[in-house]
Amino acid sequence: MSIEIIHIGAENEVTGSCHLLRINDLNIMADCGISQGGDRGLPMHEWPVEPKEIDYLFLTHAHADHIGRIPDLIQRGFAGEIITTHPTKALISPMLEDAMGFFDLTRSEKERLAETIDDLSWGFEYHERFDLKKGVSFQLGMAGHIIGSCFVRIETGEFSVVFSGDLGPKNTPILPDPDIPAPCDMLILESTYGDRCHEDRTERVQRLGHILTQALSDDGKVFIPAFAIGRTQELIYEMDRLFSDPELRRNFPDLNPKKKIPVFVDSPLGLEVTEIYAKLSAYWDKEARDLHERGDHPIDFDHLYAVKDHKDHLKLLDMPGPAVIIAGSGMCTGGRILGHLKKGLDDPKNDVFFVGYQARGTRGGDIRRYAKKPGGYAVIDGGRIPIRAKVYSLTGYSAHADQKDLVEWVAAMAEKPGKIKLVHGEPPAKGALASLLKQRGYDVLL
Ligand SMILES: [Zn+2]
Numbered sequence: 001m002s003i004e005i006i007h008i009g010a011e012n013e014v015t016g017s018c019h020l021l022r023i024n025d026l027n028i029m030a031d032c033g034i035s036q037g038g039d040r041g042l043p044m045h046e047w048p049v050e051p052k053e054i055d056y057l058f059l060t061h062a063h064a065d066h067i068g069r070i071p072d073l074i075q076r077g078f079a080g081e082i083i084t085t086h087p088t089k090a091l092i093s094p095m096l097e098d099a100m101g102f103f104d105l106t107r108s109e110k111e112r113l114a115e116t117i118d119d120l121s122w123g124f125e126y127h128e129r130f131d132l133k134k135g136v137s138f139q140l141g142m143a144g145h146i147i148g149s150c151f152v153r154i155e156t157g158e159f160s161v162v163f164s165g166d167l168g169p170k171n172t173p174i175l176p177d178p179d180i181p182a183p184c185d186m187l188i189l190e191s192t193y194g195d196r197c198h199e200d201r202t203e204r205v206q207r208l209g210h211i212l213t214q215a216l217s218d219d220g221k222v223f224i225p226a227f228a229i230g231r232t233q234e235l236i237y238e239m240d241r242l243f244s245d246p247e248l249r250r251n252f253p254d255l256n257p258k259k260k261i262p263v264f265v266d267s268p269l270g271l272e273v274t275e276i277y278a279k280l281s282a283y284w285d286k287e288a289r290d291l292h293e294r295g296d297h298p299i300d301f302d303h304l305y306a307v308k309d310h311k312d313h314l315k316l317l318d319m320p321g322p323a324v325i326i327a328g329s330g331m332c333t334g335g336r337i338l339g340h341l342k343k344g345l346d347d348p349k350n351d352v353f354f355v356g357y358q359a360r361g362t363r364g365g366d367i368r369r370y371a372k373k374p375g376g377y378a379v380i381d382g383g384r385i386p387i388r389a390k391v392y393s394l395t396g397y398s399a400h401a402d403q404k405d406l407v408e409w410v411a412a413m414a415e416k417p418g419k420i421k422l423v424h425g426e427p428p429a430k431g432a433l434a435s436l437l438k439q440r441g442y443d444v445l446l
Contacts, residue, residue, distance in 0.1 A: 002022070003021075003022065003023050003159055004020075004021070004022040004023075005019060005020070005021050005022075005161065005186065005188070005421070006019070006020040006022070006048055007019050007020075007421075007423055008020055008041075008042055008047060008048075009033060009035065009041050009042060010031075010033065010039075010065070010423055010424045011423050012425075012426070012427055012430070013035075013039040013359075013424075013425075013426060014039075014065075014192050014357065014359055014424055014425060014426065015033065015034070015035045015036040015037065015039045015065040015359060016033050016034060016035035016036075016039055016040075016041040016065060016069075017030075017031040017032075017033040017060075017065055017066045017165075017423075017424060018030075018031055018032050018033060018041070018069070019031065019163060019188060019423070020047075020048065020049060020054075021154060021161060022049075023136060023154070023156060023159065024134040024135055024136055024156055025134060026055045026056070026132070026133070026134055026136060027049050027053050027054045027055050027056075028054075028055060028056045028057075028058065028136075028154060029054050029056070029057045029058065030057075030058045030060065030152060030163040030165075030188075031057075031058070031059060031060055031066040031067070031163075031165065032057060032059075032066075032067060032068075032069045032070050032073050033063070033064065033065040033066040033067060033068050033069060034064050034065055034068025034069050035065070036064075036065060036331065036333060036359060036362065037331065037333065037359040037360060037361040037362040037365065038359070038360055038361025038362075039359065039361075041069070044069075044072065044073070044076055050076075050077065051073045051074075051076040051077045051078040052076075052077035052078060052079060054073075054078055054080050055080045055081070055132075055133075056080050056081050056082075056083055056132060057070075057073070057078070057080060057081070057082045057083070058082075058083050058084065058138070058152045058154075058163070059082060059083070059084040059088055059092070059121075060084075060143065060149060060150055060151065060152060060163065060164075060165025060166065061088055061143065061145055061146050061148060061149035061150070061165055061166060062088050062091035062092055062095045062146070062148060062229060063095070063146065063166070063227065063229065063230075064095060064096075064098070066165070066166070067092060067095060067096060068096070070082070070092070070096060070117060071096060071105075071113050071117075074113060074116055074117065074120075075113075079120070080120070081120060081121075081122060082117070082120045082121035082122065083121075083122055083124060083138070084121065084122075084123060084124070084140075084148070084150070085123055085124060085125075085126060085140055085148045085149075085150050086123035086124070086125070086148070087123075087147045087148025087276075087280050087283050088123070088148035088149070088150070089121050089122070089123035089148075090123075090148070090276055090280070091147075091148060091229065091273065091276060092117055092121060093114050093117065093118065094269060094272045094273060094276070095228075095229065095269070095273075096114070096117065097110070097114070097269075098228065098269045124140055125140075126140050126141065126142055126150065126179075127139065127140070127141065127179075135156050135157060136154060136155070136156050137154075137155055137156075138152060138153060138154050138155075139152075139153045140152060140153075141153065141178070141179040141180075141181055142175075142176055142177075142178055142179045143164070143165050143166065143167050143168060143178050143179075144167065144168030144169070144170070144172055144175050144176060144177050144178035145165065145166040145167060145168035145175075145178075145230070145399050145400070146166075146168075146175070146229050146230035146399060147174070147175065147229075147230075147233075147276075147277055147280055147283055148280075148283065149165060149166065149168065150165060151163060151164045151165050151167070151178075151179075151181060152165065153181055153182065153184065155184075159185050159186075160182075160183075160184040160185050160186070161184060161185065161186040161187075161188065162181045162184045162186070162187050162188065162417070163188045164187065164188060164189045164190050165190065166190055166192070166399070166400060166424070167190055167400065167401040167405070167406065167409060168399055168400065168401060169198065169398065169399075169400070169401050169402060169405050170405065172234065172285075172399070173234045173237045173238060173285075173287075173288070173298075174233060174234060174237055174277070174284050174285060174288045174298065174299070175283075175284070175285055176283075176284075176285045176286075177285075178401070178409060180409065180412040180413060181413060182413075182414070183413055183414055183415035183416075183417065184417050184418070185417070185418040185419070186417065186418060186419050186420075186421065187410070187417035187419070187420045187421070188421050188423055189406065189410070189420050189421070189422055189423070190400070190401075190406075190423060190424035190425065191406065191422045191423065191424060191425030191429050191430045191433045192357060192400045192424055192425050192429060193357075193398065193400050193401065193402040193403060193406070193429065194403055194406060194422070194425050194429035194430055194431075194432050194433030194434075195403060195428050195429045195431070195432035195433065196402055196403060196429070197402045197403055197404050198396050198398055198402045199394070199396035200396065203396070204238070204394065204396040204397060205238050205241055205242060205248065206251070207394065207396060208235075208238055208239075208242065208394070209242050209248060209251060209252040209255060210252075211351075211353065211392060211394070212242070212252075212255055212261075212324070213252055213254045213255055215351040215390070216254070216255070216261055216321075216322040216324075217254070218349045219320070219321045219322045219349065220321045220322060220347070220349030220350045220351060220389075221321040221322070221323050221324075221325060221340070221344055221349075221350045221351075222322075222323070222324045222325065222350070222351045222352075222353060223325050223327070223337065223340050223341065223344065223350065223351070223352045223353070223389075224324065224325065224326045224327075224352075224353045224355060225327065225328065225329065225330055225331070225332050225337045225352070225354065225355075225356075225364055226270075226326050226327070226328060226330050226355055226356065227328060227329065227330035227356060228267050228269040228270040228272075228273050228328050229269075229270075229273045229277075230399045231330065231355050231356055231397060231399060232265060232267070232270045232273070232274065232326055232328075233273070233274055233277045233299050234397065234399075235326055235355065235397075236263075236265070236274065236299045236300070236301075236304060236326075237288070237298050237299050239263055239301065239304075239324070240296070240297075240298055240299065240300070240301045242255055242256075243255065243256060243260065243301050243303075244296055244301065260302075260303040261303065261322050261323065261324060262303050262305055262323050262324070263301075263303060263304050263305065263323075263324040263325075263326070264305045264306075264307050264316060264323060264324065264325045264326065264327075265304070265305070265306055265307065265326050265327075266307040266313055266316055266325055266326065266327040266336045266337075266340070267307075267326070267327050267328050267335070267336060268308050269328065270326065270327075270328060271306045271308060274299060277299060278297070278299055278300070284298075307336075313336055313339065314339075316340075317339050317340065317343050321349065321350070325340055327340060330356045330364070331356070331357075331358055331359055331362035331363065331364040331365065332362065332363040332364040332367065333362050333363055333364070338363075338380055338381070341367075341378065341380060341385065342380045342381065342383070342385060344389060345367070345378060345380075345385045345386070345387055345388070345389050346385055346386045346387070346388045346389070347388060347389060348388045348389065348390070349389075350389040350390075351389055351390045351391075351392065352367065352371075352389050352390070352391045352392070353392050353393075353394060354367075354368060354391070354392065354393040354394070355393075355394050355397035355398075356397065356398065356399065357398060357400065358393075360426070363378060363379075363380070366378055366379075367387060367391060368391060368393060370387055371387045371391035403432065403433060403436065406433060407433075407436060407437065407440070410437065410442065411440070416441065416442060416443075417442070418443065419443045419444075419445060420437060420442050420443065420444045420445065421444075421445040422434055422444060422445070422446055430446055431446070434446055
């Protein structure tokens with residue numbers, strides 16, 4: 001029996017996830033994501049396997065840095081099966097349509113590609129074990145990262161491996177907490193926040209309430225760069241709590257005057273994904289389902305506005321505050337958030353809230369860094385925009401488990417994994433997590 005695991009992408013960085021498992025003469029790929037910021041993906045012609053030789057592609061979730069290279073993979077001959085959860089299958093096409101905008105394809109080519117993806121992909125239930133060929137079976141566990149996210153356990157009689165994908169923290173709004181995997185010989189573990197602990201997530205609605213109150217006291221605009229999927233729905237959920245939970249309403253009276261602050265989701269993809277999220281109530285956690293049953297749709301409220309058309313986006317750019325604007329991309333590498341930043345980043349009345357990871361080399365990473373420096377500016381469309389808006393980072397909003405969550409998740413397994421290979425983290429994060437796990441007696445590979 002020869003087993004080989006090759007990390008094609010996201011071994012020492014956090015984007016471009018792609019791992020290849022060679023087992024029982026099968027080529028099994030876990031994720032096929034696009035690289036962002038300063039990260040560079042290995043060109044496909046340098047891969048150790050031809051796309052047409054890949055038997056199965058598992059998808060841990062629908063973020064572009066885990067699925068974004070699927071169109072390319074198919075164009076280069078991949079015809080295997082794509083295996084994932086039901087919600088992720090529902091999200092592949094809208095998320096890829098967004099990513100496919102980067103490719104030079106005609107409308108009919110895009111449609112054909114979307115059909116091919118739909119034909120090749122299969123949604124499976126969580127927790128059940130399914131057989132592939134050649135004595136290999138798999139099982140999907142809840143990862144609590146975004147809706148539909150899973151970790152993947154692949155096993156033969158002799159060997160078992162778990163690909164964690166991206167793990168979420170506990171207490172994420174809308175989503176159930178991550179499951180604990182059964183013991184395995186090899187655990188491929190993400191380490192995005194391997195060197196950091198987030199703010200207390202149980203307090204984050206309060207923190208959002210305080211920051212929004214402060215930010216809106218001067219009629220400014222609050223820009224929240226957010227990925228279309230996950231954070232956008234969580235923010236809507238928590239704003240819904242701030243505007244409708246009786247206790248929170250009392251605590252934040254300035255957010256609940258007669259005329260409510262308009263909240264705009266300025267992202268066609270964000271809207272589409274929010275609609276899909278809204279339909280997948282079977283995959284929500286108990287709190288969200290209970291609210292829904294009591295008649296409060298947890299990801300909707302009456303002063304939430306959807307901005308779909310480009311002409312309405314242009315109007316929004318000129319609209320005075322106060323307003324909350326949620327727009328992509330999450331790391332400010334593109335998307336409608338750029339128009340807002342170009343117009344409003346130099347205005348001290350405004351605020352920028354980062355709620356997600358900002359990879360090095362991305363514009364979001366630069367804004368965070370240079371906001372603290374005198375004369376700091378961001379480059380947008382070739383022009384220098386001084387950073388005068390207030391810049392905050394709410395790490396409690398991360399969709400990723402932090403150091404404590406990762407260690408607890410591993411420690412909760414009934415037996416220590418044979419080996420742990422850390423991936424999906426920048427070197428300091430991997431190093432810090434590795435030393436902590438080693439202190440606890442784990443066999444860790446960097
Ligand atoms: Zn992710």
